[in-house]
Amino acid sequence: MKNSKRKEMLQTVMWKEDSVFMIDQTKLPTRLVYVKCKKYEDVVNAIKNMVVRGAPAIGISAAFGLALAAKSSNARTRTKLMSDLCRAYEELRSTRPTAVNLFWGLDRVMGKAKTGKNLLEIKSGILSEAKKMAKEDIQTNMEMGINGAGLLYDGDTVMTHCNAGALATSAYGTALGVIRAAKDAGKLIRVIATETRPVMQGSRLTTYELHHDNIDVTLIPDTAVGHIMSRGQIKCVIVGADRILRSGHVFNKIGTYQIALMARFHKVPFYVAAPMSTFDFKSDLGDVPIEQRLEDEVLKIGKKRIAAKGVHAFNPAFDVTPPELISGIITERGVLTPPFNFRQESLVGKNEKIRTLKMKLSNPSII
Amino acid sequence: MKNSKRKEMLQTVMWKEDSVFMIDQTKLPTRLVYVKCKKYEDVVNAIKNMVVRGAPAIGISAAFGLALAAKSSNARTRTKLMSDLCRAYEELRSTRPTAVNLFWGLDRVMGKAKTGKNLLEIKSGILSEAKKMAKEDIQTNMEMGINGAGLLYDGDTVMTHCNAGALATSAYGTALGVIRAAKDAGKLIRVIATETRPVMQGSRLTTYELHHDNIDVTLIPDTAVGHIMSRGQIKCVIVGADRILRSGHVFNKIGTYQIALMARFHKVPFYVAAPMSTFDFKSDLGDVPIEQRLEDEVLKIGKKRIAAKGVHAFNPAFDVTPPELISGIITERGVLTPPFNFRQESLVGKNEKIRTLKMKLSNPSII
Numbered sequence: 076m077k078n079s080k081r082k083e084m085l086q087t088v089m090w091k092e093d094s095v096f097m098i099d100q101t102k103l104p105t106r107l108v109y110v111k112c113k114k115y116e117d118v119v120n121a122i123k124n125m126v127v128r129g130a131p132a133i134g135i136s137a138a139f140g141l142a143l144a145a146k147s148s149n150a151r152t153r154t155k156l157m158s159d160l161c162r163a164y165e166e167l168r169s170t171r172p173t174a175v176n177l178f179w180g181l182d183r184v185m186g187k188a189k190t191g192k193n194l195l196e197i198k199s200g201i202l203s204e205a206k207k208m209a210k211e212d213i214q215t216n217m218e219m220g221i222n223g224a225g226l227l228y229d230g231d232t233v234m235t236h237c238n239a240g241a242l243a244t245s246a247y248g249t250a251l252g253v254i255r256a257a258k259d260a261g262k263l264i265r266v267i268a269t270e271t272r273p274v275m276q277g278s279r280l281t282t283y284e285l286h287h288d289n290i291d292v293t294l295i296p297d298t299a300v301g302h303i304m305s306r307g308q309i310k311c312v313i314v315g316a317d318r319i320l321r322s323g324h325v326f327n328k329i330g331t332y333q334i335a336l337m338a339r340f341h342k343v344p345f346y347v348a349a350p351m352s353t354f355d356f357k358s359d360l361g362d363v364p365i366e367q368r369l370e371d372e373v374l375k376i377g378k379k380r381i382a383a384k385g386v387h388a389f390n391p392a393f394d395v396t397p398p399e400l401i402s403g404i405i406t407e408r409g410v411l412t413p414p415f416n417f418r419q420e421s422l423v424g425k426n427e428k429i430r431t432l433k434m435k436l437s438n439p440s441i442i
Numbered sequence: 443m444k445n446s447k448r449k450e451m452l453q454t455v456m457w458k459e460d461s462v463f464m465i466d467q468t469k470l471p472t473r474l475v476y477v478k479c480k481k482y483e484d485v486v487n488a489i490k491n492m493v494v495r496g497a498p499a500i501g502i503s504a505a506f507g508l509a510l511a512a513k514s515s516n517a518r519t520r521t522k523l524m525s526d527l528c529r530a531y532e533e534l535r536s537t538r539p540t541a542v543n544l545f546w547g548l549d550r551v552m553g554k555a556k557t558g559k560n561l562l563e564i565k566s567g568i569l570s571e572a573k574k575m576a577k578e579d580i581q582t583n584m585e586m587g588i589n590g591a592g593l594l595y596d597g598d599t600v601m602t603h604c605n606a607g608a609l610a611t612s613a614y615g616t617a618l619g620v621i622r623a624a625k626d627a628g629k630l631i632r633v634i635a636t637e638t639r640p641v642m643q644g645s646r647l648t649t650y651e652l653h654h655d656n657i658d659v660t661l662i663p664d665t666a667v668g669h670i671m672s673r674g675q676i677k678c679v680i681v682g683a684d685r686i687l688r689s690g691h692v693f694n695k696i697g698t699y700q701i702a703l704m705a706r707f708h709k710v711p712f713y714v715a716a717p718m719s720t721f722d723f724k725s726d727l728g729d730v731p732i733e734q735r736l737e738d739e740v741l742k743i744g745k746k747r748i749a750a751k752g753v754h755a756f757n758p759a760f761d762v763t764p765p766e767l768i769s770g771i772i773t774e775r776g777v778l779t780p781p782f783n784f785r786q787e788s789l790v791g792k793n794e795k796i797r798t799l800k801m802k803l804s805n806p807s808i809i
Contacts, residue, residue, distance in 0.1 A: 104747075104748075104749065104750040104751070105747075267756075269665075270639060270740065271665065272637060272639055272663040272664060272665055273663045273665075275748055278740075278741075278748045278749045279748060279749070279750075282749045282750040282753040283749075283750040286750045286751075286752055286753050287750075292753055293753070293754050293755065293756050294740055294741065294749050294753055294754070294755040294756070295740070295755065295756045295757075296639040296640045296664070296696065296697075296740055296757070297639060297663070297664040297665050297697075298636075298638065298639055298640075298664050298695075298696045298697025298700070299696050299697070299756065299757075299758060299761075300700055301697075301699045301700030301703055301761065302696060302699055302700070302758060302761040302762075303756070305699065305761075305762075328665075329663065329665045329666050329669060330663075330664075330665025330666070330668075332668045332669055332672065333665070333667055333668030333669070333700065333704055336668055336703070336704060336707055337700055337703060340703055340707075373637065373645075373661055373662070373663055374645075374661065376743050376744075377743075377746070379744070380471075380472075381471075381642055381645045381646060382471065382645045382646070382649045382650075382661050383470075383471040383646075383649040383650035383653045383654075384471070384653075385653050386649040386653050386659055386660070386661055387660050387661070388660065388661040388662065389634075389660050389661070389662045389666065389670070390662075390663070390666075391666060391669060394666075394668065394669040394672075395669075395672075
């Protein structure tokens with residue numbers, strides 16, 4: 076059973092034939108095509124152009140990008156190799172500013188590289204670390220799924236925004252991983268997916284991967300969130316995250332904040348599902364840049380201009396949801412409940428599960 | 443000055459060459475094309491397919507539709523003519539279920555028809571009544587504009603949703619009429635227009651007509667409303683309405699309710715601009731049908747499918763904003779302020795302006 080499931084699992088990023096293969100997410104849902112990145116510069120472009128997107132998937136792609144840089148380096152000295160790696164590191168790091176997993180993935184691989192004693196050890200160390208991260212990511216998502224599945228009841232209708240699924244990770248997904256785990260536990264879950272303008276990850280990616288896995292999904296325009304909540308049709312919301320601060324502020328796809336606000340007003344629990352690699356224990360709220368993307372994403376659809384000529388658009392890729400609107404953060408270590416005041420030493424490095432107020436959260440009337 | 447402005451004014455629906463001419467709004471902003479309706483059936487199709495849309499514009503188009511039905515009737519008796527008119531009336535009435543101006547326009551023209559003593563009098567009475575309504579609509583909008591303009595201050599940034607502009611009326615507009623009037627009064631007003639998925643009236647129509655009139659407009663995705671409000675960038679929201687109940691519940695384009703909710707949370711005044719013809723003094727909340735439109739409007743963009751195959755969508759065209767979220771309703775008779783408990787006799791039929799708590803409303807800190 077498990078094997079047959081794994082065979083079908085969408086794998087978003089992987090190492091094969093000395094290259095990085097990734098699903099070209101700009102082509103979905105029309106075509107499932109893998110692009111082959113032979114050079115780290117290909118990975119840089121893939122991240123910038125959202126061929127690959129989703130915080131964990133970006134982190135792993137960047138790690139593999141460093142492995143490509145190591146592989147193609149002609150350096151004959153350790154110093155030259157590290158300098159080549161640093162250039163690639165900086166370029167990969169500057170592809171997108173908000174999701175913290177990118178920096179986490181790059182730093183983890185560079186940390187490994189620094190421990191290498193010679194060229195061969197550095198090169199093989201980088202590749203094995205990147206592969207390990209990709210594998211760990213799937214394991215992490217499955218643990219997160221099990222931890223979160225207890226929050227969902229048989230027959231629940233769950234709203235999700237953007238795509239925090241297999242396509243945002245190596246495989247299985249964060250928010251959608253929780254839904255997959257609930258389904259695997261025998262619960263019937265229906266999903267309401269928001270379109271998620273302007274890039275439409277909800278329409279294009281979330282409907283694709285849930286339908287692929289036979290999970291009931293209905294698409295709504297972003298304008299219908301409040302209306303559908305007011306009719307009492309949503310039992311809870313689960314979204315992913317691009318960065319979580321120690322204060323509990325969550326940076327995620329534009330539109331997340333307003334969904335959290337509406338969830339609070341309609342007494343619908345609002346959960347965030349994210350691995351520990353999404354936590355940023357150092358930055359304060361004002362330190363985190365919100366990426367502004369090209370206004371053409373709003374003014375055009377495909378190549379066709381929708382808005383009147385001469386008009387400008389405002390296109391922030393992310394927003395911030397404050398901790399007071401969040402009912403719980405689902406991680407591979409357990410479900411974190413408010414009040415949030417995370418310290419790195421209390422969350423990272425221990426092997427035991429974080430104790431959570433799961434009983435409290437499992438009662439949907441308490442948000 | 444006034445004349446030169448009127449010359450340029452976008453005229454959405456008009457009677458010319460014994461036909462109804464209307465701007466084909468499905469072609470905007472790419473092309474400004476007028477379609478000619480020679481038969482009332484053409485008007486039926488134009489309303490159904492949203493060639494013409496916007497509550498007041500639909501009401502006037504339907505009135506002209508009855509004039510076309512009268513013109514083309516071969517009836518030789520009063521009874522036969524009235525029967526032909528009744529058939530057209532029923533067909534026009536069933537084009538769209540939510541906006542009340544459609545029924546208002548049809549009933550007003552039919553009321554006039556019934557007073558006609560002979561065929562000629564009925565036919566000419568219908569046409570002159572429809573023409574009168576189109577003319578009155580512009581006058582109404584200008585009065586509404588003057589009444590609402592006092593709520594806006596020089597330098598304000600105003601958010602609007604969907605298109606409640608010239609293109610939703612005969613000309614000048616309701617919500618955008620208020621903005622035009624504020625501009626005419628010498629105030630600099632910046633507009634933030636929401637895209638308004640799925641039909642994108644904000645992207646296609648609001649940006650078009652504001653840019654046409656040299657009013658500063660920036661387009662945002664529907665997902666960015668909460669984010670932009672949280673940054674304190676919006677001074678107030680003005681939207682139109684498709685139907686207003688005596689309780690003050692406002693039916694308007696899907697997405698209006700959630701904008702009102704976010705406005706309340708961020709202490710941003712939320713105004714509705716609508717003529718008295720939008721008021722429904724008879725229906726209760728449960729009586730009003732919310733039109734469900736084809737799911738292809740959400741699943742496809744143009745002819746291209748965006749969502750995965752096999753997936754369904756939920757596509758309600760309207761939602762309901764409760765009176766407690768509304769700071770004021772701007773009408774041609776004055777600005778109505780809460781608490782709302784409208785009675786037909788107190789609002790309709792008097793010539794004097796409704797007394798309003800304008801002073802209270804003019805302080806933006808009070809919402």
